[in-house]
Amino acid sequence: MKRGYLIDMDGVIYRGTELIAGADQFIRRLRELDVPFMFLTNNSQRTRRDVATRLQRMGIAVEERHIYTCAMATAQFLAHQKPNGTAFVIGEGGLLQALHANGYSIVDSDPDYVVVGEGRTMTFEIMERATRMIFNGAKLVSTNMDPNCPTADGIRPGCGAITAMLESATGVPAFSVGKPNPIMMRVARKELGLSAEETTMIGDTMETDIVGGMQMGYRTILVLSGGTQTEDLKKFAYRPDVIVNSIADLCDIELMHNWTAA
Secondary structure (H helix, E strand, C coil): CCCEEEECCECCCEECCEECCCHHHHHHHHHHCCCCEEEEECCCCCCHHHHHHHHHHCCCCCCHHHEEEHHHHHHHHHHHHCCCCEEEEECCHHHHHHHHHCCCEECCCCCCEEEECCCCCCCHHHHHHHHHHHHCCCEEEECCCCCEEEECCEEEECHHHHHHHHHHHHCCCCEECCCCCHHHHHHHHHHCCCCHHHEEEEECCHHHHHHHHHHCCCEEEEECCCCCCHHHHHHCCCCCCEEECCHHHHCCHHHHCCCCCC
């Protein structure tokens, strides 16, 4: 049966600025066998070109078509919901570019949506303005609900933490488009031309990658090189199909296709 892969990045392909051993070999093998794959990221800061360039500098041979970000998923969703709409954005270049590419205008007043992404440019003044906009009828959309983000210096508050402040201040729940939302998981799979049965999700986080893949009917592989460790698994009512130490254990693609559940 034909197979393809949706692959998380941070904790799977790299940690911070360091490539995880075997990641380059795994991607090289996918390309040699002409196996379809796409990287999925819940980081909305970078454009797909930026992400591709970062991976290329780490020794991973990819093009822009191999990247799908939560910023892209959010912008495409909004363009479908309200074509040529307007947004007040708490975020950075990747999100702004994705919204512009999908026909959205970025405004400072009376937006259709307040859209929240990652970034370090958030100020309390911006949060005050966003709060008033939501009270005045703007809809609250978050690119993802990850509470924190890993950095070279440790974790920092993520998009979910920023969104939670606005939810608390306004009493309005946000709609989030990033993993594990089926919208992002489905669109990425369709771009690869795969059915659910042909798709495998590889990730390091049970709460996003694995549960999202499971809910979509994808095969799931958990790598223990990132956010989830073996001792964490007892907390969850669901399990991945396969558990490996790192992506280096997946380099024998033909053997992996015949693996059974964990």
